Amino acid sequence: xxxxxxxxxxxxxxxxxxxxxxxxxxxxxxxxxxxxxxxxxxxxxxxxxxxxxxxxxxxxxxxxxxxxxxxxxxxxxxxxxxxxxxxxxxxxxxxxxxxxxxxxxxxxxxxxxxxxxxxxxxxxxxxxxxxxxxxxxxxxxxxxxxxxxxxxxxxxxxxxxxxxxxxxxxxxxxxxxxxxxxxxxxxxxxxxxxxxxxxxxxxxxxxxxxxxxxxxxxxxxxxxxxxxxxxxxxxxxxxxxxxxxxxxxxxxxxxxxxxxxxxxxxxxxxxxxxxxxxxxxxxxxxxxxxxxxxxxxxxxxxxxxxxxxxxxxxxxxxxxxxxxxxxxxxxxxxxxxxxxxxxxxxxxxxxxxxxxxxxxxxxxxxxxxxxxx
Amino acid sequence: xxxxxxxxxxxxxxxxxxxxxxxxxxxxxxxxxxxxxxxxxxxxxxxxxxxxxxxxxxxxxxxxxxxxxxxxxxxxxxxxxxxxxxxxxxxxxxxxxxxxxxxxxxxxxxxxxxxxxxxxxxxxxxxxxxxxxxxxxxxxxxxxxxxxxxxxxxxxxxxxxxxxxxxxxxxxxxxxxxxxxxxxxxxxxxxxxxxxxxxxxxxxxxxxxxxxxxxxxxxxxxxxxxxxxxxxxxxxxxxxxxxxxxxxxxxxxxxxxxxxxxxxxxxxxxxxxxxxxxxxxxxxxxxxxxxxxxxxxxxxxxxxxxxxxxxxxxxxxxxxxxxxxxxxxxxxxxxxxxxxxxxxxxxxxxxxxxxxxxxxxxxxxxxxxxxxx
DNA sequence: CTGTTAGCGCATTCAA
DNA sequence: TTGAATGCGCTAACAG
Numbered sequence: 205x206x207x208x209x210x211x212x213x214x215x216x217x218x219x220x221x222x223x224x225x226x227x228x229x230x231x232x233x234x235x236x237x238x239x240x241x242x243x244x245x246x247x248x249x250x251x252x253x254x255x256x257x258x259x260x261x262x263x264x265x266x267x268x269x270x271x272x273x274x275x276x277x278x279x280x281x282x283x284x285x286x287x288x289x290x291x292x293x294x295x296x297x298x299x300x301x302x303x304x305x306x307x308x309x310x311x312x313x314x315x316x317x318x319x320x321x322x323x324x325x326x327x328x329x330x331x332x333x334x335x336x337x338x339x340x341x342x343x344x345x346x347x348x349x350x351x352x353x354x355x356x357x358x359x360x361x362x363x364x365x366x367x368x369x370x371x372x373x374x375x376x377x378x379x380x381x382x383x384x385x386x387x388x389x390x391x392x393x394x395x396x397x398x399x400x401x402x403x404x405x406x407x408x409x410x411x412x413x414x415x416x417x418x419x420x421x422x423x424x425x426x427x428x429x430x431x432x433x434x435x436x437x438x439x440x441x442x443x444x445x446x447x448x449x450x451x452x453x454x455x456x457x458x459x460x461x462x463x464x465x466x467x468x469x470x471x472x473x474x475x476x477x478x479x480x481x482x483x484x485x486x487x488x489x490x491x492x493x494x495x496x497x498x499x500x501x502x503x504x505x506x507x508x509x510x511x512x513x514x515x516x517x518x519x520x521x522x523x524x525x526x527x528x529x530x531x532x533x534x535x536x537x538x539x540x541x542x543x544x545x546x547x548x549x550x551x552x553x554x555x556x557x558x559x560x561x562x563x564x565x566x567x568x569x570x571x572x573x574x575x576x577x
Numbered sequence: 578x579x580x581x582x583x584x585x586x587x588x589x590x591x592x593x594x595x596x597x598x599x600x601x602x603x604x605x606x607x608x609x610x611x612x613x614x615x616x617x618x619x620x621x622x623x624x625x626x627x628x629x630x631x632x633x634x635x636x637x638x639x640x641x642x643x644x645x646x647x648x649x650x651x652x653x654x655x656x657x658x659x660x661x662x663x664x665x666x667x668x669x670x671x672x673x674x675x676x677x678x679x680x681x682x683x684x685x686x687x688x689x690x691x692x693x694x695x696x697x698x699x700x701x702x703x704x705x706x707x708x709x710x711x712x713x714x715x716x717x718x719x720x721x722x723x724x725x726x727x728x729x730x731x732x733x734x735x736x737x738x739x740x741x742x743x744x745x746x747x748x749x750x751x752x753x754x755x756x757x758x759x760x761x762x763x764x765x766x767x768x769x770x771x772x773x774x775x776x777x778x779x780x781x782x783x784x785x786x787x788x789x790x791x792x793x794x795x796x797x798x799x800x801x802x803x804x805x806x807x808x809x810x811x812x813x814x815x816x817x818x819x820x821x822x823x824x825x826x827x828x829x830x831x832x833x834x835x836x837x838x839x840x841x842x843x844x845x846x847x848x849x850x851x852x853x854x855x856x857x858x859x860x861x862x863x864x865x866x867x868x869x870x871x872x873x874x875x876x877x878x879x880x881x882x883x884x885x886x887x888x889x890x891x892x893x894x895x896x897x898x899x900x901x902x903x904x905x906x907x908x909x910x911x912x913x914x915x916x917x918x919x920x921x922x923x924x925x926x927x928x929x930x931x932x933x934x935x936x937x938x939x940x941x942x943x944x945x946x947x948x949x950x
Numbered sequence: 951c952t953g954t955t956a957g958c959g960c961a962t963t964c965a966a
Numbered sequence: 967t968t969g970a971a972t973g974c975g976c977t978a979a980c981a982g
Contacts, residue, residue, distance in 0.1 A: 252961095263961090263969090263970095264970080273961090274967085274968095277968090280967080296675070297671075297733035298670075298680060298734070298958085299958070302960070302975065304960085304961065304962095304974085307670065307671060309714070318700075326715075330717050334716075340714065341682070342703060344704065347704060356667065358712065360670035361671070361682070380665065383665065384667050497896050520892065523893060523897060635954075636975090636977095640978085644977080668975080668976075671976090674958090675959065675974090676976045
């Protein structure tokens with residue numbers, strides 16, 4: 205008796221006769237759908253053997269009709285389909301993966317999911333992955349004690365991994381993964397040969413800054429930590445470039461996290477006079493909105509007293525008064541491209557030498573000093 | 578030569594000598610780390626055999642140290658760990674899954690990811706799943722042509738599935754899944770014996786509505802389609818109950834989607850006089866915010882001319898003027914509970930008979946007519 | 951404390 | 967057009 209025959213028996217058991225065990229009924233596997241099988245019982249744990257048994261064919265045939273591979277006569281096909289239906293058979297992905305040597309799944313590592321940025325990205329990623337027949341396994345780094353472990357664990361179950369640049373993933377981990385599985389970094393600095401895709405930052409930031417300067421503002425301040433994320437670093441670089449282009453020397457950045465809470469603190473420092481500015485170029489909208497709101501509550505007029513611009517074009521930016529001038533990123537597209545690249549890499553394509561950079565767009569509203577609408 | 582021995586050979590190959598093939602060097606597997614192996618090459622495709630080979634132990638031992646099971650001498654452990662490191666070994670999850678007969682993964686089905694609701698939910702789900710050692714495979718129904726297929730595909734790779742009630746998943750699919758894998762429905766009507774977890778709606782909606790009525794408003798209108806989602810249905814029921822409690826008969830609901838765009842349309846119908854109301858009880862914040870913004874643009878004063886309240890307490894609701902009165906849901910917790918239940922079910926716990934209902938909280942701001950702050 | 955061995959459920963040659 | 971046999975990489979008894 206081979207292992208496979210035993211498998212067949214196990215199938216026979218599932219069909220209807222729980223009492224026959226391997227040693228007493230070696231023949232039960234081959235044919236013998238006993239008369240006790242009328243129940244279309246959703247027999248949990250049905251395997252390809254159960255189905256083959258039920259349909260009176262070999263597992264190879266079952267596999268063929270299920271994969272749509274090879275050619276199977278229509279009568280046989282129907283028998284198999286019926287059996288599948290009756291047993292409510294759900295193939296075991298792990299077994300398939302092991303056999304085909306592919307997980308058919310992409311991993312995505314994000315820091316968290318607050319705000320529209322990550323959601324948008326995830327939606328783009330998921331939609332493209334699904335089109336390519338890949339499922340997506342998500343991992344959030346936020347709050348994970350042992351990140352490295354979590355990532356290794358993820359690597360265990362996917363064919364390739366996309367990591368958001370600011371996901372605070374130890375470069376060491378990224379490198380370890382790299383070489384094992386294809387890795388692409390989203391919106392981050394491409395580390396030694398690791399492929400990356402991102403949105404354009406520096407140039408747009410320069411345009412945005414120049415726009416604010418053109419409004420006659422002279423004391424611009426960049427709010428957000430340039431070293432907090434590669435994206436922000438580039439935006440700050442654009443901010444500096446715009447000043448230089450006019451022969452100006454920009455003030456140093458106000459290094460704060462990109463969160464709402466930090467915005468309140470910054471607003472206080474402005475109100476107290478500690479920070480002197482007639483325009484704020486913020487690292488993202490969340491920060492900009494918090495600051496603007498806080499300043500308005502304190503009686504300041506935006507943009508008359510102080511202009512405020514952000515980055516991301518989140519939904520709220522359209523609703524506040526004045527509307528927030530900001531920069532729209534092709535976030536969804538970023539996710540799509542990442543999924544696409546992972547798939548190509550898994551399919552054997554070599555990593556891209558240079559980063560793929562998607563264009564962004566400055567969105568002018570009222571907070572920069574332009575007339576509303 | 579058994580299959581396993583061949584496995585060993587393949588391992589030997591991976592170690593360093595790509596030229597030796599199975600037929601010419603059957604001995605290469607056992608010992609012979611040739612002198613050509615100094616490179617700590619991230620040999621892709623290292624298996625447990627490669628590692629065992631390299632460490633000079635059996636695969637069982639490798640498995641033991643990696644799983645932390647059984648007892649292994651510290652010297653042996655170190656040898657294995659070194660080998661793992663040198664070969665940059667990443668276990669194949671599928672193989673483990675097949676052996677342990679568990680995917681160690683939970684599936685989550687959501688309609689999409691716009692707005693903070695789904696993100697919050699997903700974060701809660703992911704964090705709890707991770708704590709329980711389960712990875713999460715996400716599926717978005719939005720834009721999927723063949724939903725049933727996608728869900729079956731998902732079922733193939735996870736141990737259990739959580740589905741958002743409004744995820745427009747054909748009840749038939751949910752039922753098919755059920756019986757095969759544990760299923761829990763989030764924020765939806767529990768179908769025939771399928772477990773569900775959700776937030777309280779009807780009572781909070783009644784309280785909220787009563788609050789608005791207490792402001793002296795008499796012509797309240799419910800905005801949103803009660804049949805669009807189970808949640809909304811309950812909220813509308815609360816809306817009606819509050820009226821009945823005062824002996825009033827509420828106007829019929831304005832049946833529109835819960836999206837921004839619909840809000841603009843509704844606002845127009847109010848401005849044109851088609852809808853007559855002095856207070857709007859909206860199905861969610863997104864809708865409420867869009868309407869409020871549009872009305873304000875048209876010169877209406879909120880709440881003096883018309884009060885507006887929402888549901889969800891999204892970030893924007895804090896920022897608009899006046900602040901939006903709304904209801905906060907324990908969305909994160911909803912995700913946590915769902916992940917928790919899935920795990921328990923996979924571990925053998927029976928489905929819960931009645932739905933788990935988490936409490937919500939009315940958040941009063943200015944849009945209902947209360948004084949700001 | 952360590953090695954041997956037998957499957958886990960599926961895809962896939964290779965024959966028939 | 968079909969079936970028999972083999973192995974994917976790993977875990978888990980079972981021996982030693």
